[in-house]
Amino acid sequence: MPTPAAASPQGPWRRAWRRFRGNRLGYRSLQAFLVLTLLSLFAEVLSNDKPLLVRCNGHWYVPIVQTLPETTFGGDFHTATDYLDPFIRDLLARPGNFAIFPPNRYHHSTINYFSREPDPAPPSRQNWLGTDDRGRDLLARLLYGFRLSVLFALAVTVVTTLFGVLYGAIQGYFAGWTDISMERFVEVWGAMPTLYLLIIFSAFFAPSVGLLVTLISAFGWLGIAAYVRAEFLKNRSLDYVRAAKALGQRDRVIIFRHVLPNCMTPVITLIPFEMAGAIGALTSLDFLGLGVPEGTPSLGELLAQGKNNLDAWWISLATFTVLVVTLVLLILVGDALRDALDPRKEITGEAP
């Protein structure tokens, strides 16, 4: 009898991960996307109108987490300090004082009142990518907007995946009447006009990111549920499920321990595409003005600005680049995942 290979045991997931890493384009894309996401998570440190650290008149301050009135530094007003004010800058530049600013000195909500050009201002030494039509720094808007898009997409993906997997699993595993009635519900639900609902809801409720996550997730799980249902229908009649039933295993355990791990391939493959879809959905809603509340940094809103200010080429070009790079990275990752999890490749590895 041939003995199994002496190498350490490798689960199917480990082998899939190895194949994924073998795909250089996909693996690099994942790394790049993770680096961008990680950077954007620290947006407050990278792009802010408050210094990270200030030493003034012998005292240490951390303005990035403190709200300090101007009087702290010897100014005249009791209001919060505007660190872009040349007067304050002069104060902080005196001997003995110093301030460490973030690399980009604007928060996404900061309006540059000291711009030398009318808004929207083209790229300059002050605003590296220029400003939008309200004088806010474009780079800061993009950074925060990218973060919002990614977090939004993550939230939508987590909610839709969890719900879709659960729904599809119940449908496919129990089949019969359970499946039929749940499928009818899916058909009715899927036939609802999503865009009209969003317009109606945006009239009823104050727009917020939470509402958008809920609404987009509410219609986003249908695709995943369909995939999982099909996988469960296929797997439920396989012998390993029968063997588990013959052992007297509970349905819940069979669903989660036996069948689900064998049905995850389409789900994992879909995740990057789901994220790309969610980013696209959020962008288009924002573009139409149905999305996030006024003032929230968002890629869609920037695109709308670009459309309204066609001569301000830097707005549309920069936003477009960020969107394209994000979506392309996600799709490359998805492509590589699909190849890595392709069941036919699992077989060719061991076929005689």
Added chain:
Amino acid sequence: MNLLEVQDLCVSFGGRRVVDRVSFAIAPGEKLALVGESGSGKTVTALATLRLQTAARLEGSVRFQGREVLAMGPAELQALRGNEIAVIFQEPMTALNPVMTIGAQIMEALQLHKGLNRGLAREQAIAALARVEVAEPERRVDSFPHQLSGGQRQRAMIAMALACDPKLLIADEPTTALDVSIRLQILDLLDQIRRERGLAVLMITHDLNLVRRFADRVAVMEQGVLVEQGDLRQVMEAPVHPYTRKLIDSRCERDVGVPGVGCVLAGRGVRVDYPVPRPGLRGWFGKGSFTAVAGADFTLAPGETLGVVGESGSGKTSLALALLDLTAAGGEIEVAGQAWAGLGKDGRRGLRRRIQVVFQDPFSSLSPRMTVEQIVGEGLQIHEPGLDPAQRRLRIVAALEDVGLAEKGDVGQLLDRYPHEFSGGQRQRIAIARALIVRPEIVVLDEPTSSLDVTIQKQVLQLLAQLQRRHGLSYVLVTHDIDVVRAMAHRVMVMKDGRVVRSGPAEQILTDRLWEDLDEPSIHP
């Protein structure tokens, strides 16, 4: 002169050599059988003579009527395929195009190679169907593949292959997908056509009974190497290579213990019905029903094996599922004196411990994403939740040693492995260990060896016989393979179309003529 001469043929896929310097020749009108287990490279070798695998790298020489096939251009190759060398495949359902009629598929070859017009091609297609003894060829020529039975489909495939009068026919396991009683007819048909036309046949098979019955000469392949070839009688009676001897010896010997007294499993009037959709509007208001098992009666004593035999679709698997309470069934089924019907959820779970199952395909019966320890230990978690992890591990190791998965002491390192790291025979042993770890009294064996290679089959059957004696197990052996029944069963129940048509002691039932035909070695002159 030889019709086909293969010299030092090597076939590699992506740098991996699957066929290594194989040489053989076929004379006109000769029947050569290429024998080997799955993965031995026999199909790859045969298809290489037509260059049908585009991904393969071929080296060596393949000469057909003196012409080098490996050097042919696309046009020459196309003229060769179908016209001079034809192929019939194992599974006629997938080899025939489901959306084209049989006639259209036969006519396609005729129009392509012979340049016939539609009318003439149709006439020839009908004649071809008539020649392979398809009843009512004028009507069948317009049938779609799904409208024909398995045997008729294989006949249609043969008609298609022979329509252009090829000189060599490659038959890749031509009868494996067919029922026992039809296999013989197809073989006879092939032989008859061969004699009429002086056709040479290259038969690829793993079934030695078939070889004994059909071939003039035999070539045996093992792992891509041709280890032995010669006349049928010479190879069968005086095999030289150890592998050939192993193949010939793999015919299972009868090895049964003495059953005990009593009754661990009884069925009275067992029925299994499946709902099927009714056609048309009536389907909206109710379902029809299809009777898979119509009233089966049987008993099983401790240590006894009941063979349930029948062709595919005879209801034997439905009966097995009913015994395990995995499908709804009428009548009474009593396991160890307790009927499934009337038991609550917990009662059923308790009873499941006493009757376990081993399925046919060890590739689908083990969850690919669980380790051996998880798979085998699952029954213990359900039925003996009181065990601590160390005790459980001891039991798992003992069960794996019991089924001979590895030498004693070596089993521990296999626990973390996944099913894909094991061969078919080893997986089947894991499946047996999973069933036996909860110490059942009855094991339902659903075709336990039919997806295994012949040499492995024998090992698994011997293991099952040992386990039966060691633990006093009762087996319900569901199979279509008469060799397996002969080797294992005390009593036999023959099913046809859901009914039990015969039942009784194995010695008595197995002398039936139907089974004997294919089984007895009869060598044609």
